[in-house]
Amino acid sequence: MKKPSDASSLATSRVRDLSDSSFSSTPLVDPGITVLRGDFSVSNIVEAAHFGTTFVARIRANPHVIVWERDPATYEHILFIFVTHGTMVFSSTGGYSTSPDGGICLIYPGAEDFTFESKTPTEVLTFSFDGRKLGILVSETTRSGQLRANSPTARVAYAYLSSLLKTSKEIQGGSDKPLREMTQHLARALVADTAPVSGSKEHLLERATATINNWATSPSFGVPSLASILGVSRRTLERVYAEVHETPGFAIRAARLKIARTMIASNPTARFESVAVASGFGSVDSLRRALKSSRISDEPRELL
Template identity: 30%
Template sequence: MGERSYFSEIHGWQALPGLRGYENTFVGKLPVDAFESSGVFVRGYYEPANSEVQLLRFNNFLVARLRTRPVVLEWPRTRLPARRRYAFILVNQGEVAFAGDRLKGNPSATGVGMALPGHESLTIDVVGATEMIVFTFDQEEISPLRANRVPNVMDVSSSPLFTATYHFLNRLLSQSPDADHTTANSIRELLRSFARALVVESTRENIENPDDLFERVKELVNSRFSNLDFGPPEMARELGVSTRSLQRAAEKHGASVAKMLRTARAARARRLILTRPHLNLDVVSKMSGFNSVGSLRRALLSTHGVSVKDVRGSAGAEAGEPPSNPPSDPPADHIL
């Protein structure tokens, strides 16, 4: 079976077993598809070309080291698997400039550029003689952690995480790609840890301001409160901050994350009771994000000062019909 047979337009290289290695050197001319195996294409270069690429591919990870004279590369991301990927460009020496709505950073000398999942085409302009490592991975590898906004530019040239990641990936590329299944899985776990750490570190500054962080909290409360397993610890992991930082941001606005979630769930439960009286309370509790009917009852009392019986009574029990204009779920701004 040829290696290309493992590729799917929908799932990418997820079916690829183990890992595969590639390397090539280009002197004089640089074909458009010289680096196609890493998903990027050559859009321009200074002659004579002198580029060396070494690459390791797993099912959901790709690590490539590029040593090159000036060249302009494009990551078109026309395929669905590419749109689900994060990419980190770790520059060891040289100068690189980026262009693209979903890419952050402008590292020179030593630094990191980060591309978020998305469909926008990204351009990597290698300005001078450069050595860099490109590290890409599917967003599912770090789930449930997500970075949905382009982070601010962050200087990480002195970050121990950058240094550790670069040295690990560089060493990995220097080894033989021949690895048994167990070793490949162990390497994959290490790559997953580095991927998660890079995303957390690179997006931390974007929500360092408590006001910015609180805006993200409200967004997540509005979109995720009905998830039974979603609480402050899960929210903190998704935002890449500590639980304490999350609570401090909420406290600055006289709120608590737990209360915001509880109030949103209670509002949903109240609305369901009013508009769908045929539902039993166990179903209502699960649809609202509560793990029990008891939790639902306590939340209605603490947030609205009413019991389930009171809510049903306000729905017009005598007529046996819900009100004609039932209340909608309030946004997080009103559930502090």
């Protein structure tokens, strides 16, 4: 039997807003949190800071079990949890993981609900942000990656975030831009550090294909985004594709063309503007150019 949380107390907390020199009432603890066992509330937040959709908090709590029921507003959020004391168990429909002292839990974008369980007193440092707003694209292939707790990136991240919590109280209005940029760079570096190490070239191509199929409909998705998601340099990506006489740019364009053709075949009266946007080309001109340069010889002439 679930123990309903006090929505009013869990929904907001007075934390330091780095975009303003004064305190503000901010939705730090998601109202989708339900306490199943133990006590967990805003009072557990020792210190916190935020700007925009980026939140950093240090939390201390006695044994508890809580469920985070995600809603569309948090589907794109990425959450890092640095366990500094005690042991946390994190579980979802995709499985579970345990993070002891010095461990790190990573929750990627998605709609899955998560259960957090602590059987001993714990202290954690959390870092959450909206990946899309920072230009971070995460595919299903990236979700298999593991963040190494002893990696240089993880150690630097923990030190920086701890310092941010201490110094945020000294930030004056209008002077937070450097911190914003540093924190955004840190977020990107942490996500990149979770990317699985590339195995064979064939495996990299398989991952690239899966990623392209997931993101082809996004107009902003391109070769730089693909390389970033896969955790490799653009040069490495282009070299691997060259061995199969192709380019990553062509692979992305081919995926979009396939989507466009499917849309037109299923609805011959569809407007080209709608097809161009929905297939990821963004504009009719881009779609037409891609059709004309396509290697596929059976392209319907009326589409050109």
